[in-house]
Amino acid sequence: MKNISRYFAVLVSFLLVALLIYTFSQIVTYVLIAWVLSMVGQPLMRFFQQRIKVGKYRMGPTFSAMLTLLTYFIILVFLFVMFVPLIVEQANNLAGVDYAALSGALEEPIQQLQDWLLSKNINWDPHQMENRLNETLANSFNTEFVGNFFGFLLSTAGSIFISIFSIVFITFFFLKEKGLFLNFLLALAPNKYEKEVINSVDSISHLLTRYFGGILLQISIITVYVSFFLSMMGIQNALLIGFFAGVINVIPYLGPIIGALFGAFITISSNLDADFYNEILPLLTRVLIVFATVQLLDNFILQPFIFSSSVLAHPLEIFIIILMGAQIGGITGMVLAIPTYTVLRVVARVFLSEFKIVQKITDRIQDHEEEMKKEEEMKKLNDQETS
Secondary structure: OHHHHHHHHHHHHHHHHHHHHHHOHHHHHHHHHHHHHHHHOHHHHHHHHHHOEEOOEEOOHHHHHHHHHHHHHHHHHHHHHHHHHHHHHHHHHHHOOOHHHHHHHOHHHHHHHHHHHHHOOOOOOHHHHHHHHHHHHHHHOOHHHHHHHHHHHHHOHHHHHHHHHHHHHHHHHHHHOOOHHHHHHHHHOOHHHHHHHHHHHHHHHHHHHHHHHHHHHHHHHHHHHHHHHHHHOOOOOHHHHHHHHHHHOOOOOHHHHHHHHHHHHHHHHOOOOOOHHHHHHHHHHHHHHHHHHHHHHHHHHHHHHHHHHHHOOOHHHHHHHHHHHHHHHHHHHHHHHHHHHHHHHHHHHHHOOOOHHHHHHOHHHHHHHHHHHHHHHHHHHHHHHHO
């Protein structure tokens, strides 16, 4: 009966949280984004509080939180100033493209592709695809489209401003008061489960901080890698391609493919007047070689380190969870699969640890926490001996 009442209380808590999320989904989104930003900003908070001094005084949590948000703002402005002109320039180039001339330039390789397919007894009408391609490009990248897009941004500027202001405001207090989010969850939990909730939030925060820190490292490495080698190979807009590849790589498995297609598209659109075989095809080959090598780097070094080591789960386990996320929510589900699974694993370990399957999927978390405790105890002993 004791276990039944415990499971019932856990179920009621989950249902209550689900109801709150459904009813106030937008506010919950703001809070979760702010929580993530506060976790990512914790290293900056520690740096400002421990390393920055004004005279004899160290930086307090209020000014440290302000400096952390200012750092976020500087990074966003830097990215905006760096990439928006490149994007606008590329859009203007595409708006002035003579798509009839482009299709004429691609007529010979398309014809060769058709001949090869016919030799394999595959019937294919290239003119239908050519017409659709021309129509799609002409409708997507014209002056009217660009104008409508920026008009849409202006019309939604009010709601965007409210969202940004809300997230920044909440993030500030999450950074300033580290236990604020925890106190909010404790207010929803029964009194007898406060200790379990505290342990869960501490463990989740630790694992997700490692995960999002690893994601930022992954984006940075891929951006630098792709940009550097594309620049060395003479590819235009290498920095734009590299940054897009790094950001879109957050989508597991599909991200690298989308990044490679984007790189090929930008390469072609930046050399529309060039000969396909003598100039464009060699450039595309170089782009695909760079993306193939970065894919190997990501698959064998970055992803095992970030996904497996940061959230303490087996690579096969991560792969299955990503597939389940794709089945449930498409690309969004793939992106959110690992953080969501991390939260569920920690909650299950704290509240449902008597089940064998829970013990199996959370054993690495248990081992990691025991190692952390040993390290903390050793650190305390060393501090005592030093004092």
